[in-house]
Amino acid sequence: MSTATHKLLKGSTGDWEMVIGMEIHAQVTSNAKLFSGASTAFGGEPNSHVSLVDVAMPGMLPVINEECVRQAVRTGLGLNAKINLRSVFDRKNYFYPDLPQGYQISQYKSPVVGEGEVLVELDGGRSVTIGIERLHIEQDPGKMLHDQSPSLSFIDFNRCGVALMEIVSKPDIRDAEQAKAYVTKLRSIMRYLGTCDGDMEKGNLRADVNVSVRKPGGPLGTRCEIKNMNSINFIGQAIEYEARRQIEIIEDGGQIEQETRRFDPDKGETRSMRSKEEAHDYRYFPDPDLLPLEFSQEFVDELKAKLPELPDQKKTRFVADFGLSAYDASVLVAERESAVFYETVLDKLANRARDGKMAANWVINELFGRLNKEGRDITDSPVNAEQLAAIIDLIGEGTISGKIAKDLFEIVWQEGGDPRALVESRGMKQVTDLSAIEKVVDDIIAANPDKAAQVKDKPQSLGWFVGQVMKASGGKANPQSVNDVLKSKLGV
């Protein structure tokens, strides 16, 4: 835990601190399911991606999909976590129609990944380290369809048996902001790794959140678990609501019952699902159909050697190589696609050491700003990385000014085309010819003798002359040259 300050909630008896732990269920990116060869493709006709194993036909046996194991190990490495060379699959026994075997194959006592940690950035340059307790692999159940018939429920087993990673945090999270940032960071890491697509709308990333409250630094309170949330904003809302609910109960002299709750996004509140007494006894025991999962350190090392650069490493590199601010760098690396876009721009630049930082400003301010305004995604940006790099080259080499560049960006956004050719064909080139600039300067000084006289006393009014010259040149005059010429002519 870093000492980043976190939000406390005010109650009638003073401040309260939230203690939050999370279980993230992340669908493993793989072609086939965890224990069968059936496809994991999303959106198929119901029950079109189902094998005999998935629906637990008599005599069927699970066979581990090694790719899912590799993905879990990669994720563990991305979380700076201990990789367990031997882990065990257990059966979690309970009855539900979406669970054909009558048990979920999971990992209980011996998970494939042990303790790790994640650095989470917060607003204002603060950050906090959240501990990872463990990561284990398990099967996703099927999906109940209750809206197909007034009297019957149907089940779609397409999802049944797809591999999930359950990532359990330590109870290190202290407020909703940290919780949201933690999920965002985990999602980002997994997307960089290609181990989970992080698509929360499709339910490929879901979170169970354990919330309790206590007096700051005091003993832990009783926790409630809010199940199955698939939106980062809902997670934040649910935590705030749940913490306030608990504070109210305690301050009214009541006690928190340990229970499982559900968040209702329409009402913005959590509701009880089942109490501790109703909790299942899952009767975990090692799955006798599966041998313990064992692999060598070499297997891990090989995966480690091939890991892509992760957001934290990328950020450090951006700061060191291009002088980006830590904030700008973290904005660029937050989404893998943004980082890829920025790096493609860098690749295309004529002089990336000179213009790397400018490129970052352009990506963050002009491009992201414009994309956000139109609700578009970086992956379908009308201005591609090559075009943006060309615009930055034109600025860097002094062919156009920053102001003209913004116009040029707008043209490329609207019409497309090669920025360099557009600058030529539309006469947007910056004027660096000193004699041409001198002529304009002379004209303006001649037309404004009073102001020219005042400049010596009020050097700040030089700006007015610069503005006039730029205006007269249609923005094409090189601002530095204009400045130099004005200064010499006006004697300042």
Added chain:
Amino acid sequence: MTDLTSLTLAEARKGLADKTFTSLELTDAHLSAIEAARVLNAFVMETPDQARDMAREADAKIAKGEGGPLAGIPLGIKDLFATKGVRTTACSKILGNFVPTYESTVTSQLWRDGAVMLGKLNNDEFAMGSANETSCFGPVGNPWRREGSNTTLVPGGSSGGSASAVAALLCMGATATDTGGSIRQPAAFTATVGIKPTYGRCSRWGIVAFASSLDQAGPIARSVRDAAMLLRSMAGHDPKDTTSVDIPVPDYEAAIGKSVKGMKIGIPKEYRLDGMPAEIEKLWGEGAAWLRSAGAELVEVSLPHTKYALPAYYIVAPAEASSNLARYDGVRYGLREQGKNIIELYENTRAEGFGAEVRRRVMIGTYVLSAGYYDAYYLRAQKVRTLIKKDFEDCFAKGVDAILTPATPSAAFGIGEKGGADPVEMYLNDIFTVTVNMAGLPGIAVPAGKDPQGLPLGLQLIGRPFEEETLFSLGEVIEQAAGRFTPARWW
């Protein structure tokens, strides 16, 4: 044509190869025998059309010289094995008329090698039982009766249908499964040969699971050689069962007749139970003498944790079963008894679909795995299991090649005679066999003599992991000495 049914598998193979008779004739002879023996209730599903089709196909292949190792040999299949397009129920009402769209690995290997399927054989429901009395299709009759008695006896279980059918000459061999003795005990009760190979030797894929860490398929046959022939086809690594072992399958038949001279045979003193019937004691001594006169060395060995094996088994096996049988919930296939909600549907289906013994074991298993009891029961039983395994390892480490024990504590008993008041009375049938499953070792039961009432008795040989060949060599010595036994036909 009836004498065709009295041939051993090895003799039939020769007859087929020599064109003395066809597979169709051999198959028809057995189909007629099955029809005449329905009173035994050994078959729960006869597949004569399929049998004749397969026989014709085998004949065609034999004619072209392309017949496999079991070409044209008619077999019975325990109803625990999934057979594509043929009803498979594990003899439980809960599977109803379940027809698999897939074939178990073991049976598909038998068909690959040319065998012919006569039908599906009765067994205890989900293989839970030692008398074949828990089947939803009713009990199976043992072709053996006490001398001068008309009482129908049990054939043992759970592979009672397999043992009865082989003993009554209804099929030339049968598949069976063994979780705690379900191959060896019925073989001993019917004077047939049954081998439970090493855990992992046969694929469990497509076999209805009872207790996954103990279940293993094997054959019941008319002779040691026949069992060796069948096992060779049934065994082998299967990528679909990760607990199956990837080591080559030897030609088990080559072990038949191989000298056992110099082999060290252990006699475990802990198997000498208090109050053991004199005839069992006598049989055991005779078996030892036969092996000694064949050149083997007999040594007393100790397996100190033997007495804990049965209680530990009755924790581990029901625990796994309670989980394995959770899939029979009325939702996707098999029996469904409607209810007002899903919980009622589960309760009604499972109450109606499972018989009393299965319900008992599901409840025991659920109990021993439940929070607060897991450590005291399941975990402790697993520790006992490790100790039992170690007992055998220590024994083998001292150079012992195989261990000789009685197969059962008594001969076959009457239907309804045992376990009515106390299920443990029935469980005690497996006292000599469960240790072998707990340790994952191979064990063979070979007919060795008769009790004073004329009922067959068997001896068990336990071997080192994956050394089934040693068991076949030794089993053959006992078979040669004791002779083979055929029941007098009364059905």
